[in-house]
């Protein structure tokens with residue numbers, strides 16, 4: 001697809017990292033304390049075959065299956081308390097900033113500063129994330145107000161691919177002239193939808209916020225801008241990553257509090273189906289752009305699973321990727337949904353020389369796959 005004449009860049013990136021972090025050891029200790037209590041309290045039913053005993057989690061499994069060592073979180077105490085196993089966030093009145101707004105603003109300010117612009121230069125705000133703190137008003141309008149930005153704002157949710165889909169929307173707005181500059185933020189409080197009592201997934205997610213400024217290349221003040229050469233988005237319906245939480249839950253109250261109102265996945269199927277689809281999308285995109293995969297300096301992949309990323313990068317490059325070619329941040333951050341590939345980009349882009357190329361890619365629930373080819377200006 002030929003690109004419009006207007007050249008568009010990512011001119012700034014920001015990252016908010018929570019101060020608290022949970023190691024695998026701490027998480028497993030809390031999980032196993034809950035398992036022991038559960039099995040003890042239900043000993044009779046388990047012995048009678050009415051209930052299944054819960055199995056313990058272990059650190060070695062988590063590291064081998066995912067590559068995750070720790071995760072940053074908004075509230076450690078609530079999560080590792082075996083009697084709670086969920087973050088505890090203090091209530092806020094309508095006159096106080098909501099939690100998602102607060103962390104989005106930190107990331108946004110960094111992105112604005114790196115772009116060398118002020119809030120007056122921005123016309124649109126997108127909050128692109130897997131979960132929204134409330135139904136309405138849009139989180140994006142609150143972020144817009146907190147920063148003092150004029151223009152318009154709206155929320156969008158494409159699960160783990162929210163950021164790449166958001167970048168394409170921002171790019172297209174700049175090309176169309178509906179906004180001069182767009183702030184796109186990804187406040188991801190993933191511990192809010194994670195079932196910490198599920199052994200298969202309790203280790204998967206962490207919390208974070210990222211932000212990106214998208215604007216026309218002409219007039220860009222940033223000394224670290226990346227031109228958006230191409231964006232590709234793809235969605236394929238799947239139930240393999242699903243969360244049935246929603247506003248109609250109160251109409252079927254027997255489902256309230258059931259595990260399907262939190263994150264649920266068929267991890268193996270996701271692995272098997274998503275990896276080839278992502279590699280295929282990026283390989284086709286590069287071929288159509290006449291870019292040899294070997295000429296890429298870096299691939300900033302979605303950060304869900306280290307084995308998944310190794311497989312995808314290997315399929316794209318046709319050989320083992322080096323850590324420098326496909327950097328990992330999920331070891332420290334875990335899966336932060338849409339923010340993952342943006343964190344990898346933020347932390348691993350300062351060594352680029354003008355003209356060097358990279359691909360930013362996300363994949364996740366939907367399924368949704370986004371890939372963006374970037375060139376250092």
Ligand SMILES: CC(C)(COP(=O)(O)OP(=O)(O)OC[C@H]1O[C@@H](n2cnc3c(N)ncnc32)[C@H](O)[C@@H]1OP(=O)(O)O)[C@@H](O)C(=O)NCCC(=O)NCCS
Pocket residue numbers: 056057058061062065066160199200201241265266267268270271304305308335337363364365
């Ligand atoms: C989730 C994931 C890490 C699990 O790894 P896996 O190698 O597929 O492991 P499995 O779920 O098949 O489990 C293997 C075994 O370990 C057990 N196990 C699962 N969790 C465990 C834990 N925390 N501790 C110990 N054992 C565990 C399972 O019960 C299973 O036992 P079984 O063979 O007796 O049935 C992996 O499938 C994955 O990352 N998939 C993609 C996830 C993803 O990207 N999701 C996108 C979200 S946006």
